[in-house]
Amino acid sequence: MEYHAPETLGDALDILSRGGVTVVAGGTDFYPSMRPGGPRGDLLDITRVAGLRGIARQAGGWRIGAATRWSEIARADLPRAFDGLKAAARKVGGLQIQNAGTVAGNLVNASPAADGVPPLLTLGAQVEIAGPGGTRRVALEEFITGVRQVALDPGEMVVAVHMPEPPTDAAGAFCKLGSRAYLVISIAMVAVVLGRDEEGRIDHARVAVGACSPVARRLPALEAAMIGARLEELRIDPAHLAPLSPIDDVRGSGAYRLEAVSELIGRALREAAHG
């Protein structure tokens, strides 16, 4: 059993290719889920791998390195469409967690209540994956396939998240509902990106909901219905929420979650519109 902390992606992939290796970065999900008795195989620490950290504007969009911390996102200078992502970054656990937890870790952990997923869905995120066969990109919707399940093949790891350049007038927002002020695991959460034309009609709409289905979901019917409408005219009907399948658990009933989501969408959209 060994602890590896390589400095190049090539070395990291080499170690990963040996199998039985667990990737660790911020540790914020790794340790809480570690079984008694400690890790069973080698650990691969990717936080020293060159190029996995940081936020950069690239041709046609933005790249966030896999091992970028949530606090880096919260403090980054980003277009307003990223406001929802930045707000979510400030809600991932407490500051201690935000200083350690990474964006890719939040995706790979694939919790239904992952705070990063809804805002990244609203930004059209793609996941860049490196593996024995080179690199590939997968839409975030297709990357997380179920509770604690992601589309990573053996020997593969996430290296970055890419987002297209959002419309210049678009603004994002994020609403998270819980029973206390900090350290909240969501009862439900909503991320939106909203763009409007000069006459106030919606010309860009992204709405995603977390903690109300095994994997956070966008609401395409609602997004479609929003185009061309004014915010104040918008009505959310049950069909818009069809992708959601909230469960009853200790945090709240499924019926409550659905009802809360409608309210949260309205609040998130108003926040995106009015700041």
Next chain:
Amino acid sequence: MDKRLGMTSFRLNGTEVEILPRPGERLSEALRDRLGARDVKVGCNAGDCGACTVLVDGAPVCSCLMPAQQAAGKTVETLAGLVAGEPLARELGRRFEGQGAAQCGICTPGMMVSAVALLREVPEPDERQVMDALGGVLCRCTGYRKIIDAVMGHAPGAVVDAQGHTRAAIEKLDGRRKVDGTEQFGDDVAPADALVIRVVRSPHAHARFTLGDLDGFARAEGLDAVLTARDVPGLNLYGTIPGFIDQPVFAEGVARFRGEAVAAVVGAPDVVARFDPERFPVTWEPLEDAQTIPEAMAPGAPLLHEGRDGNVMCGGFVAHGDVEAALERADVVLEGRFETSFVEHAYIEPEAGFAQVVDGRVEVHACTQAPVMDLDTLETVLGMDRSRIRVVPTATGGGFGSKLDVSVQPYLAIAALKAGRPVRIAYERTESMQSTTKRHPADMTVRIGAGRDGRISGLRFDGLFNTGAYSSWGPTVANRVPVHASGPYRVADYRAEAKGIHTHCPPSGAFRGFGVPQAAVAQESLFDELADTLRIDRLEFRILNALENGVPTVCGQVFEQGVGIKACLEALRPAWEAERAEAARVNAAGGPVRRGVGVAAGWYGCGNTSLPNPSTIKAGVRGDGQLVLHQGAADIGQGANTVIAQIFATALGVPVTALELVGGDTDVTPDAGKTSASRQTFVTGNAARLAGEAMRAEILQRANAGPEAEIVLREAGIEVRDGDRVQVIDLAALEPDAEGYVLRVAETYDPPTKPLDENGQGVPYAQFGYAAHLCVLDVDTRLGTVKPFKFVAAHDVGHAVNPLLIEGQVEGGIAQGLGMALMEEYLPGRTENLHDYLIPTIGDMPPVETLIIEEPDAHGPYGAKGLGEHVLIPTAPAILNAIRDATGVQMQRLPVTPSRLRAALKEAGG
């Protein structure tokens, strides 16, 4: 990181260090166990509590979530290093002391380290910035407000007072070590070579089990020992109440709750770190379980204990007057049913300690609320004469009732005796939550009648309390509730019955209030409905019915002085009127957010119910003139070390700073009883007063001085100034005793109570304390969320020994009451950690205005009364009443989660 050697080097508090961690080792483990940085506290190992916060390259992180190897090449700073090296941190420590922002001190390193990171960046933060910076650190004692004050640099609450006698709001006498990282809690005292114990627990609520080849397993794993019931040298049972000693140290053949201990492994740290309980040779056969009161009382339900038919553990009963006749003649009678949940104590320090055998005697060093009760239990469990057992309490990182029971102590003692080497144990957060006691879930039905004049006419209470698999303090709850379920009111016709029901759940035991907070929820909620029905102001209704001096309680007890509830309620009048008017104004604007104001009251009898509970305080003067106070009242953060010392110093007539404090080591300090039932200020405080008076009398007699003489302790001797005459008692001329004392006193106090008869009539307590809370909150009716933003709390403490510590108790109690009302629900198997089980964070606690009322008690020291439980009894009902005020909805089940409140609002047509 040096890849060839696997060594990790980094800069720790300014010094280069190098370690060889095992893969998977947490930075917190490396810091504490390899590098001696035990100022880093571990509360959950999951990033849920923030106690282990350190700065890595200046940024606060949870060291429990960081692989130790990741520190390579970085700078790591802990509280002790910051305080030693950075003026900002030292100043912050002084501010924490000045505000009383550290109670037990277990969260203080996490709080202060996080705050230092903030203050480096933002020297004068606003409240929101402080909350954002500290939102990831949980505190269970303070209610956070004093921490906010400290970080913001507000004027200190403490005063500088040369004498430090009673009524002086001095800083805690033991406060410094809580803010500089030197305080030693249960997991901070073991020698480096101690073996480690890990307990193997039942994954089932009810199961038969068979153990396999334990010796073979121990050999294969490299363990030093495996312990089971066969290794318990004495009686494999413990408990707290005679006749109810029913909980095994290790279950024998059948486990009765999820988390019950069946075995323990003992081995070297690295061996135990690799231990996986799933490999342990045990075969489980799950059995039908009953986890709720209805399930446990159903015909044919599995019986938990022979002889307790229907799973009824025991009951308590109080009757006064003729309740049915009074309800019959009442103009209005209302009935309500209320349910509460299991509540977890959630102190940030999990149970921990170490033990060793010294000269054939076993020494147990552990966190505790009751060192002598621990010794009592060890005596029977070990089958050893008590002269061969020593219990040394460590600092205790919060207790709130649960650390009255033993937890780690039997395992430590048995393992130390078996292994012949020092052993240590620290519970993981999940096993702490699974295996230690809880607040009883209650199912209560209350009927209350009143006349048109607003006078109560009959109150009947029937409560069932889920007492879990074993008795613990369940009988106390069953007895206490009927005595208190009237609330602090004049109720001439009364009948109350409470029963403890066994279930396959963790034992319910002592938790701040012993069942009284649950009963207050039912009675105080129904009072609001009654007042509204009668069209009487809700506060005035309470004032009208408030108990008074000379009026019998429901137990027929009459107090000639000290019944302070009316004064508490009247003290809330200005806030009640102003906040109600403001709420009406705010609500007139309409909108989905509705404001509400609620009041509720409570009372609590201090000390054991109709049973002796003496405390003894010993003090001595050494030959060098040093005065030593043996203060055995366990200080679990509430401040007994300070309060008892203040009382003793007042009685003796010396400055409190003259005292050297010795703690509750059972070898040197007499029994001051348990820190429980709000009894320490009252009972041990009285023993301290008597001891101080006795020492004063002896000194004055030796100097032949009058009662007004002044005593000055000097190295050369004790100076006694009586008017112009100055006498010096030459200490060198006195023969020191075995402990080196040339003067010594020991005094005992036991509150005067009388047994209750078959109707619960008698003198259950020598003293009651009284309280009334007002809560202002907003309800977001669309989401069902509740946001309290102000409390006003009036407490009759008889005589305010230390007003700063009183505020600390009140604010901390309100935070726990708020959690109980709005978010806390322990469900075995589902909320066994601090991210699924929610306690209030720094952003949930609004400011509290504490109003101190002093209606002197006939028995308390200088009239002082207990306070520890009173502080949360009115909180939850005040919140429920405010929710009802805001929305018209009476919530009858705790906690009032957003989901439950929204459902209730919908049902009400909202």
